[in-house]
Amino acid sequence: MRVIKTANYEEMSTHVANLIAAEILLNPRAKLGLATGSTPIGAYQTLIEYNQKHLINFSQVSTYNLDEYRGLEPTNDQSYRYFMNHQLFDHINIDKANTHVPDGSNPDAQAACKAYDELLEQAGYVDLQLLGIGRNGHIGFNEPAESFSKGTLCVDLTPSTIEANSRLFASKDEVPKQAYTMGTQAIMYAKTVVICASGADKADAVASMIAGPITPECPASILQLHPNTIVVADKEALANC
Ligand code: F6R
Numbered sequence: 001m002r003v004i005k006t007a008n009y010e011e012m013s014t015h016v017a018n019l020i021a022a023e024i025l026l027n028p029r030a031k032l033g034l035a036t037g038s039t040p041i042g043a044y045q046t047l048i049e050y051n052q053k054h055l056i057n058f059s060q061v062s063t064y065n066l067d068e069y070r071g072l073e074p075t076n077d078q079s080y081r082y083f084m085n086h087q088l089f090d091h092i093n094i095d096k097a098n099t100h101v102p103d104g105s106n107p108d109a110q111a112a113c114k115a116y117d118e119l120l121e122q123a124g125y126v127d128l129q130l131l132g133i134g135r136n137g138h139i140g141f142n143e144p145a146e147s148f149s150k151g152t153l154c155v156d157l158t159p160s161t162i163e164a165n166s167r168l169f170a171s172k173d174e175v176p177k178q179a180y181t182m183g184t185q186a187i188m189y190a191k192t193v194v195i196c197a198s199g200a201d202k203a204d205a206v207a208s209m210i211a212g213p214i215t216p217e218c219p220a221s222i223l224q225l226h227p228n229t230i231v232v233a234d235k236e237a238l239a240n241c
Contacts, residue, residue, distance in 0.1 A: 001210060001224060003231045005238050009198045013042025015232045016130065016196050020047060021056045023128045023192070029060045033129035033187070034088075035140075036065070036080045039196050040130060044088040051092040058094040064119070064126055066140040066187075068104035069176040070112075070154060078169060078176075079104060102152065102180035109154035112180055116152040120186050129190035133197050136160050137205045137218035141181035144217045149183040184222055193229040195220065197237040206233055207240035 006012040020043065023030050034040070050056045065080060074081035081101045089099055100119060106112040120126075131139050136158065142149050143158045156178055157165075166172040187193065197206050209220035210231065216222075223229045 001229045006234045012234050016043035017046035024056045031126045032063045033126035034063050034065050035132050036083045037132045039132040048091040058092045062098035065101040067181040068102040070178040072104045113152040125189035128192045131195040137220045139220045141179040142219040148216045150185045151183045197233040200236040202237040203240045206237050
């Protein structure tokens with residue numbers, strides 16, 4: 001793992017955006033794995049600026065998001081599809097037909113997961129996977145478990161994740177209890193993984209990911225086995241390393 005330590009969230013966001021921009025400059029048809037959550041928002045804003053200044057071109061880029069709440073329509077303003085449209089896709093010259101998010105509106109979990117796995121397999125998996133990290137070490141919605149996940153799966157969100165995500169909903173009761181998430185295998189197939197973290201509340205998870213045992217109890221720890229993982233984190237998030 002390569003670790004890039006930044007002074008603060010803004011610097012972390014610039015580094016992450018630059019790594020993604022470099023990927024697109026080197027490969028205009030880049031396949032990007034993308035994440036939602038608070039952490040990547042600054043990087044997405046920087047990518048929008050670069051695109052508007054014509055420094056990078058998304059016209060041939062395709063994207064594959066990590067996860068989606070089960071039971072939310074893409075038009076629901078709490079869905080991850082809605083988040084991605086608003087935080088990034090609506091502001092760049094990407095062809096929306098080339099942007100993919102698991103289909104949370106499909107109640108048939110098996111079919112929704114199979115369809116996403118087939119899509120990823122047909123694409124040959126992603127060139128660069130952007131990840132955030134949960135306070136419990138989750139990546140995507142791969143929560144601490146007894147074994148690492150493989151393909152796309154439907155997960156029950158843990159109480160701590162529901163609690164963390166409730167800040168974005170009117171109340172905790174409104175947070176969906178299940179989600180479809182890309183499995184660990186597809187994440188590990190990415191040629192490059194960029195995982196970003198900011199703030200003291202991520203310090204324990206980041207330390208376990210970088211230097212703890214490789215265990216499904218900290219799903220991000222599997223990235224120690226990935227040949228090209230770059231951790232971009234601010235000094236608060238790296239405080240325990
Ligand atoms: C989001 C995702 C999650 C988040 C993680 C951190 O698509 O897959 O794993 O990356 O929960 O979320 P934030 O950035 O909000 O702290």
